[in-house]
Amino acid sequence: MKSGKxxxxxxxxxxxxxxxxxxxxxxxxxxxxxEEKNAAHPAPxxxxxxAPAIPYNPLKEAYFGEQHLHTAxxxxxxxxGARLTPSDAYRFAKGEEVEVSGTxxxxxxxxxxxxxxxxxxxxxxxxxxxVDGAPGHDQDLLKQxxxxxxxxxxxxxxxxYVVKSNRGTTPQHPPFFAGEETANGAWKxxxxxxxxxxxxxxxxxxxxxxxxxxxxxxxxxxxxxxxDMHVPERPMSYIDINRExxxxxxxAGLEQQGMKVIAIPHNSNASKGMMFAAQDSSGDPxxxxxxxxxxxxxxxxxxxxIKGNSEVHRSFWAADEFxxxxxxxxxxxxxxxxxxxxxxxxxxxxKGLAYEQSLGVNPYHYGIVxxxxxxNGTPGNVAEDNFAVGSHGAAxxxxxxxxxxEVGGWIKGxxxxxxxxxxxxxxxxxxxxxxxxxKARETFATSGPRIKVRFFGRLGPDDASADVRSMVExxxxxxxxxGGTLKGSGGAPGFTAWSIKEADGxxxxxxxxxxxxxxxxGEPQDxxxxxxxxxxxxxxAKGKLPAVGDTVDLKEATYTNSIGSPELTGSWTDKDFDxxxxxxxxxxxxxxxxxRWSTYDAVRANLPLLEDVPATVQERAWSSPIWxxx
Amino acid sequence: xxxxxxxxDTLEQQRMxxxxxxxxxxxxxxxxxxxxxxxxxHFLVLGAALFMLYTGFSGQSAVTNPxxxxxxxxxxxxxxxxxxxxxxxxxTRQELDGLVAGFVDEEILYREALALGLDQDDLxxxxxxxxxxxxxxxxxxxxxxxxxxxxxAYLDAHRDAFxxxxxxxxxxxxxxxxxxxGDARKRAASLLEELQAHPPAAADVTALGDPTLxxxxxxxxxxxxxxxxxxxxxxxSLVAAPVGEWSGPYASGYGLHLVxxxxxxxxxxxxxxxxxxxxxxxxxxxxxxxxxxxFYQAMRDRYSIEILFxxxxxxxxxxxxxx
Numbered sequence: 001m002k003s004g005k006x007x008x009x010x011x012x013x014x015x016x017x018x019x020x021x022x023x024x025x026x027x028x029x030x031x032x033x034x035e036e037k038n039a040a041h042p043a044p045x046x047x048x049x050x051a052p053a054i055p056y057n058p059l060k061e062a063y064f065g066e067q068h069l070h071t072a073x074x075x076x077x078x079x080x081g082a083r084l085t086p087s088d089a090y091r092f093a094k095g096e097e098v099e100v101s102g103t104x105x106x107x108x109x110x111x112x113x114x115x116x117x118x119x120x121x122x123x124x125x126x127x128x129x130x131v132d133g134a135p136g137h138d139q140d141l142l143k144q145x146x147x148x149x150x151x152x153x154x155x156x157x158x159x160x161y162v163v164k165s166n167r168g169t170t171p172q173h174p175p176f177f178a179g180e181e182t183a184n185g186a187w188k189x190x191x192x193x194x195x196x197x198x199x200x201x202x203x204x205x206x207x208x209x210x211x212x213x214x215x216x217x218x219x220x221x222x223x224x225x226x227x228d229m230h231v232p233e234r235p236m237s238y239i240d241i242n243r244e245x246x247x248x249x250x251x252a253g254l255e256q257q258g259m260k261v262i263a264i265p266h267n268s269n270a271s272k273g274m275m276f277a278a279q280d281s282s283g284d285p286x287x288x289x290x291x292x293x294x295x296x297x298x299x300x301x302x303x304x305x306i307k308g309n310s311e312v313h314r315s316f317w318a319a320d321e322f323x324x325x326x327x328x329x330x331x332x333x334x335x336x337x338x339x340x341x342x343x344x345x346x347x348x349x350x351k352g353l354a355y356e357q358s359l360g361v362n363p364y365h366y367g368i369v370x371x372x373x374x375x376n377g378t379p380g381n382v383a384e385d386n387f388a389v390g391s392h393g394a395a396x397x398x399x400x401x402x403x404x405x406e407v408g409g410w411i412k413g414x415x416x417x418x419x420x421x422x423x424x425x426x427x428x429x430x431x432x433x434x435x436x437x438x439k440a441r442e443t444f445a446t447s448g449p450r451i452k453v454r455f456f457g458r459l460g461p462d463d464a465s466a467d468v469r470s471m472v473e474x475x476x477x478x479x480x481x482x483g484g485t486l487k488g489s490g491g492a493p494g495f496t497a498w499s500i501k502e503a504d505g506x507x508x509x510x511x512x513x514x515x516x517x518x519x520x521x522g523e524p525q526d527x528x529x530x531x532x533x534x535x536x537x538x539x540x541a542k543g544k545l546p547a548v549g550d551t552v553d554l555k556e557a558t559y560t561n562s563i564g565s566p567e568l569t570g571s572w573t574d575k576d577f578d579x580x581x582x583x584x585x586x587x588x589x590x591x592x593x594x595x596r597w598s599t600y601d602a603v604r605a606n607l608p609l610l611e612d613v614p615a616t617v618q619e620r621a622w623s624s625p626i627w628x629x630x
Numbered sequence: 631x632x633x634x635x636x637x638x639d640t641l642e643q644q645r646m647x648x649x650x651x652x653x654x655x656x657x658x659x660x661x662x663x664x665x666x667x668x669x670x671x672h673f674l675v676l677g678a679a680l681f682m683l684y685t686g687f688s689g690q691s692a693v694t695n696p697x698x699x700x701x702x703x704x705x706x707x708x709x710x711x712x713x714x715x716x717x718x719x720x721x722t723r724q725e726l727d728g729l730v731a732g733f734v735d736e737e738i739l740y741r742e743a744l745a746l747g748l749d750q751d752d753l754x755x756x757x758x759x760x761x762x763x764x765x766x767x768x769x770x771x772x773x774x775x776x777x778x779x780x781x782x783a784y785l786d787a788h789r790d791a792f793x794x795x796x797x798x799x800x801x802x803x804x805x806x807x808x809x810x811x812g813d814a815r816k817r818a819a820s821l822l823e824e825l826q827a828h829p830p831a832a833a834d835v836t837a838l839g840d841p842t843l844x845x846x847x848x849x850x851x852x853x854x855x856x857x858x859x860x861x862x863x864x865x866x867s868l869v870a871a872p873v874g875e876w877s878g879p880y881a882s883g884y885g886l887h888l889v890x891x892x893x894x895x896x897x898x899x900x901x902x903x904x905x906x907x908x909x910x911x912x913x914x915x916x917x918x919x920x921x922x923x924x925f926y927q928a929m930r931d932r933y934s935i936e937i938l939f940x941x942x943x944x945x946x947x948x949x950x951x952x953x
Contacts, residue, residue: 055849095854109858140711149758196907450858454843468841498843503861503883566884567842 054201059472060425060442062452063434065113065204066093066379067422068223068266068302068371072130073186074210075122075162077375079154080393084377086116086193093379094203100376100389101397107380109450113204113424113434114379116190117223120209120237122162124182125174127189134185136178151394155408171239184234191231200430209235211247211263215281217335218272220244220265223302224251227260227435243281248293262439264369266302268345269310269328270337270410276348276364291355291363299441299483301366303345303622304420305373306391307331307411309447311622316341320528321544322590322618326447330412349625350516350524353582356629357518367441367483367624368586370420380421382448384617385557387418387597399601403610414613418597421446423453423621425481441483444587446621450502455482455587457626459490468569471496482587483624492577493628497531499589499621500567507564508534509548509590509618513572516625517583528588532570534563550593552616557595557603564592580630587623594619696745699737701730709733776913778902784913785902791912792905798856798868799893801832801847803839807885818879818886825876825888835890844884850893860884868894 055061070077071089081101084092092098095110118126128136129145136142141161148154161174187209194205206225213220222244224235232254241247244265251261268275280290303310308328316339317323332338341347345366352364372382375392390396392407402413423444426437437443444453454472458479475496480486486493497511510533516526530545539545549563574585593616595603602609609615709729713721721729749755776784785792803821805814821839830838836846845859856865864882871877873894879886902909 109854468843469836471843500843501883503857503859503864505883561883567844569841569843 054428054430056428058427059476060427060437061429062423063112063204063426063429063437064380064421064423064450065111065115065434066371067115067117067206067208067225067264067369067438068210068305068373069114069116069377069379070118070210070373070375071116071377073118073123073126073190074375075119075126075129076158077118077377077393078126078129079151079158080375080395081151081154081397082376082393086118086190087196089116089377089379090114090193090197090203090205092377092381094197094199098378100378101393103389103397105378105381105386105389108383108386110203111380111421112429113206115206115208115223115225116193116379117208117210118186118190119212120183120235121171121212121239122174122177123186123209123235123237124180124184125177127182127186128176128178131185131189134178135182136176139176139178141176171242173239180234183237187234191229195229198431202429204429204431204434206431206435207231211236211238211241213238213242213244213247215242215274216272217337218274219267219270219337220274221267222247222263222265222298224261224263225435225438227432227439230259232257232259245281245290245293248297251297252293260435260439261297262299262435263297264300264302265298266305266371266373267307267310268301268348269308269313269339269343270331271343272337273340273342276342276351286355286359286363288359288361291359291361294363295361295365299365299367299439300369300443300624301345301348301364302371302420303368303445304370304417304447306416306419307373307407308415308417309420310343310345312344312346313339313341315339316344317346317526322528322588322620324614325617325620326415326417328411328415328417330406330415331410334409334411346514346516346526347524349584349586350518350526353516353584353627354518354522354524356582358522362627365627367438367443368445368622369422369438369443370445370447371422372419374419382418382421384418384448384595384597384619385600387600391416391419399605399607402598402601403607414598414610418448421448421450423450425454441624442481444482444621444623447617447619449505449591449619449621451505451508451589451591451619451621452500453482453587453589453621453623454496454498455623455626456480456496457484457486457493457585457628458495459486459488459493461491462494462496462571468498471498471569480626482626485627485629487629489579492574493583493585493626494571494573495531495585495626496569496571497587497623498567498569499587501564501591506559506591506594506619507561507566508568509564509592510534510545511568511570512588512590514586514588515574515583516585517578517581529572531572531587532568534565534568548590548592550616552593552595552599554595554599554609554615555603557600559592559594561592582630583628584625585628586625587621589621591619593617696741699734701733705733706730774917776910781906781909781913782902784916785900785905785909788912789899792900792908793897794900794904795852795854796869796897797850797852797893797895798891799847799849799851800868800889800891801835802844802860802890803835803846803888804842804844804884805879805886805888806840806842807881814886815879818888822876822878822888825890829876829890839888840885842884850895860887 069089070082071084071086072078072082073086074082084098084100088098092107093111093114095107097104097106099105128134128139129142131137145154145157148157161176190209191207194207197203198205207229208223208225211222211224213222220243236247236250241250247263251263254261265275278285280286304326308331309326312320312323313327314324329339345368348364349366352362352366355364356362372380372391374381376389376397378389381387381389390398390402394401395407396402396405396413396416402416405413407413407416423446424434424437425442426433454475456471456475456479462474462478475481495513497513499508499511501508511531513529513531514526515529516524519525530539533545534548537546537548551560551562553559574583596614596617598610598613599615601607706726710721710726713725713729743749803825805818805821807814848856848859853865853869856868861883864880864887867880868889868891871880871889871891873891876888876890878888880889
């Protein structure tokens, strides 16, 4: 089969890494182009000097990227028909066209960074399957797998040979595992792809993998990210380490070897109450050690992806009028993954404050990121109007499958969404700077559009006028950005929030601040405040702001920017502030209504709109919280 | 840790995969080497080998009586092993009998179907066979590593694809459109006059126009960079904007912009060292395309092809008349 390529790529990539270094050195001394049109008189504005090799901005830029993506090296993705490799995925992220199940697809605009996170589980098995000449490649079972033509056949094979050997609490390698060497081989292919596609200043790749623990079917998955190419010889899987405490211990061991590493959990919505459980894996109440390890290695949580938005659910947050957004209800139809309030990120974030008060450390000290979790090698393919290839290969790769099918074992097609993006505020686009920003929680997530969000907090009044143009300097000088913590006295916390829409995207509706705290019983409480909004809308007597309106034409799947605003800036001070009480604050930005992907599908295929999903969405962005500690 | 080990691994890999790539052949065997590296030759040899394997091991030769079925020990072993792979245990005698009965029925139906010609014009069978052929070919056409001369020649032949893109260094002053776009246009016109009469210093540009956190300019930005920051319409309008003076207003998704372009460098050529990676990628893809085409052509050459095109010749007409 077409499987010899990844291996030979490695050899090439070694040369390319060297060549790449040379290019970098060369391009630092820019050669003047002959026909350049320069200003005739001494330039009054910008001296057209040669740009430094890697642009650097001490006040930081927003870089949009993907931190959760599977390729053919993930067994479940391969089963679904994925044939793109890690390197193909990075090429897609850089704006190149790829083919998924026979359909050509390309991003509207390249990403700034991406991480391929193939499952560590069965990585070796996938290497055997795909790489010609690898140990185990010629086993009959794998020959059989490679020959299977339909999704149904492959799913049956997967159930027979993989799922059944992985159901217990002590998961096993399937019978066709050809030894640890094969996992190392696959890991090398993944790392080589990261090396080969890294273009400092332009596009960053992050070496990563997914540890996919699912005890009793509850999702405890974590993606693991390295700051540089100093990485372990092979990734750890659920088969090697079956609970999160073990994972953190392993990460601590890597740190001792000089590696820099973080883990990011996801899909708390499907965790059966285990993501933010009061007990550790052995059933004891979580303690200082647990909280310490968790906050040390897990600075972030992935709040939204194709399998739902885990911020809040409308059933448990009736007071939040925007809680009904990609709630992914049909997840509950599979593996008994029933929703409850304790599965959602807003609950977990606020519950963390209670632990901070009782233990002294907040185990859920999470900044916010988003991802796709696509299983077809297409990172960051999040636009509602570009979901033609779906997320899981053949399972949701056609309009028909998305309308009537399911992603096996997980969710109905119609409840999917194209996933989320992560924005990081970093000084420049290098692996180190992006990773440092992730670690520092200076991040925000968006449900797809490249909305930018700034958020600064301080104690006490702002010392200057509210001019947006000096907001960033003032923000860093007087307080902390998103992801930071305000400590001590100085007065009530004050916040400045700014957001701007994607250049060619939909306008903004409003900026909100969500405040969270725990009551005397240790129960999480929260409240949503409208901070600034478009137009001249006035809140009613109860403080409710009128809706922004709706310009969506459902027959054509179009909208207009005749409502909303391209850019909003607002300030807000917490008037109910209690200096003795731990609290957190995060920003939520809402866009004007635009067509949901299912509406684009319906219009393109000339089919009726689906009845039990919304026809429009209000896309949004969420900042990482700013915490207040007495 | 990767680079040290992979070269070796890859060579081993290649040796494993291509024992026939006569690396140690003496010079006299040059023609043999050439022949041996022809995909078509690989293909035919492999095909012959597969055929021999099949007829040798399948339990009945292709020339035996079509009405006579032998289930020999080898076939029994295969059935038992297949069972074991699925169920992780060997079959009982009773199960084996069931497997044999199933095999015999399948073999009979298979032969009867072939005799009736049911494999003819079956889309699924045709595609499956075509796919098998393509797989065989793909395995044999891994392109060799590119030499500098190969890459240079490719770059020379595809200059346009590897050009350094057009770049702009500019400053901009933003004016909000708001509800009354007319007002913004009026303000833009008077501000433009002011800027043209008294060009401001770089530091002062930020303070002009309406408050925003949009960048007050970009340095050596490509059209794509500009498009991501300000939108496609604005990026397009800079192409024709004058250099060295304030001009505008130009519209974007955010509002109106007055622009000073300090530098506009056209697309220009590059040297191989700057784009080696991209050239190598495209060169490899090209080699695969060429090898595939050669393969198909070599196959076509073995056939004489006659196309009896009916009149009239439009596809639509053909679809309507044929059959």
